[in-house]
Amino acid sequence: MVAATLRSILRRNSLLPLFETCRLRDLLFFSSYVDIAFAVCGTTSPDPHFVMEYLVNSCGFSPSEVAKFSKPITYLRSTDKPDVVLNFMRSQCFNGVGIRKLISWKASYLCMNVEKNLAPKFLFLLDLGLLESDIVDVILKNHVILLLNVHHSFVAKLEMWESLLGSRELVLKHLKKTGWFFFFSFEKTLHPNLKFLRDECGIPEKRASLVLRSHPQLISQKPESLRALVARADELGMPWLSRMFVRTLMFSKWGLNGICKTSCCVDQDYHCEFCVAVHEFLILQLSSASRILEGMQKLLF
Numbered sequence: 526m527v528a529a530t531l532r533s534i535l536r537r538n539s540l541l542p543l544f545e546t547c548r549l550r551d552l553l554f555f556s557s558y559v560d561i562a563f564a565v566c567g568t569t570s571p572d573p574h575f576v577m578e579y580l581v582n583s584c585g586f587s588p589s590e591v592a593k594f595s596k597p598i599t600y601l602r603s604t605d606k607p608d609v610v611l612n613f614m615r616s617q618c619f620n621g622v623g624i625r626k627l628i629s630w631k632a633s634y635l636c637m638n639v640e641k642n643l644a645p646k647f648l649f650l651l652d653l654g655l656l657e658s659d660i661v662d663v664i665l666k667n668h669v670i671l672l673l674n675v676h677h678s679f680v681a682k683l684e685m686w687e688s689l690l691g692s693r694e695l696v697l698k699h700l701k702k703t704g705w706f707f708f709f710s711f712e713k714t715l716h717p718n719l720k721f722l723r724d725e726c727g728i729p730e731k732r733a734s735l736v737l738r739s740h741p742q743l744i745s746q747k748p749e750s751l752r753a754l755v756a757r758a759d760e761l762g763m764p765w766l767s768r769m770f771v772r773t774l775m776f777s778k779w780g781l782n783g784i785c786k787t788s789c790c791v792d793q794d795y796h797c798e799f800c801v802a803v804h805e806f807l808i809l810q811l812s813s814a815s816r817i818l819e820g821m822q823k824l825l826f
């Protein structure tokens with residue numbers, strides 16, 4: 526059911542018209558910036574240290590920082606493409622810190638074609654309803670967007686999440702605040718996890734969907750990790766058909782980290798024992814609460 530629905534949605538590509546019929550003012554807006562970006566004359570140099578000096582002078586990196594990530598672009602002997610990319614990024618409200626983050630993550634972004642590769646993605650995000658400042662945040666959190674093909678990958682992933690979460694507003698909300706939205710495969714991760722929760726755990730799709738709206742990370746983890754969480758909840762006596770079961774999985778995954786981060790114990794061994802003890806206690810309380818609620822439901826209904 527879930528798989529068939531998602532596949533049919535992906536085939537329809539209902540977001541494509543949004544990209545293909547972009548507003549004229551947006552096209553003019555972007556074309557003006559692309560023109561500005563291209564109106565730059567680069568420099569050429571045979572110096573093997575040319576790229577390092579360029580990144581230091583144009584982006585504000587230190588030589589030691591450049592040495593860590595610049596190898597993929599050391600072949601460059603001209604600033605033509607990098608100048609165009611940097612000017613375009615600055616025109617889209619990226620500050621120096623944001624630009625340095627992108628380049629240090631993947632130096633080859635400086636060699637991308639602005640007109641064919643970068644501008645269409647910015648235009649598409651703008652037409653989805655994101656503000657320029659939102660687009661900067663989205664790309665800094667999900668910079669893999671810059672590598673995706675708009676028609677074949679970007680749209681498909683957005684539609685997949687829209688079908689899972691129930692609305693485009695929720696998709697954009699998670700897109701703005703998370704950095705993992707485009708890193709997971711439907712075939713290898715999301716579908717197996719959904720199938721496991723539905724077929725083996727007996728969790729109704731409607732209940733799973735309600736939890737995913739707040740915590741889509743539940744199905745984005747490795748399938749073996751999700752199975753381990755289910756086994757752990759099972760050990761604690763949490764009934765699979767309980768309404769608290771899925772939320773217990775969420776707490777099992779992130780609760781211990783949260784407790785440890787807020788604990789201020791000095792002794793490391795005691796710190797770990799304390800965290801585990803509190804974690805176990807809270808999960809057991811969740812389990813007990815679910816049994817009480819289920820008992821009340823049986824009495825009342």
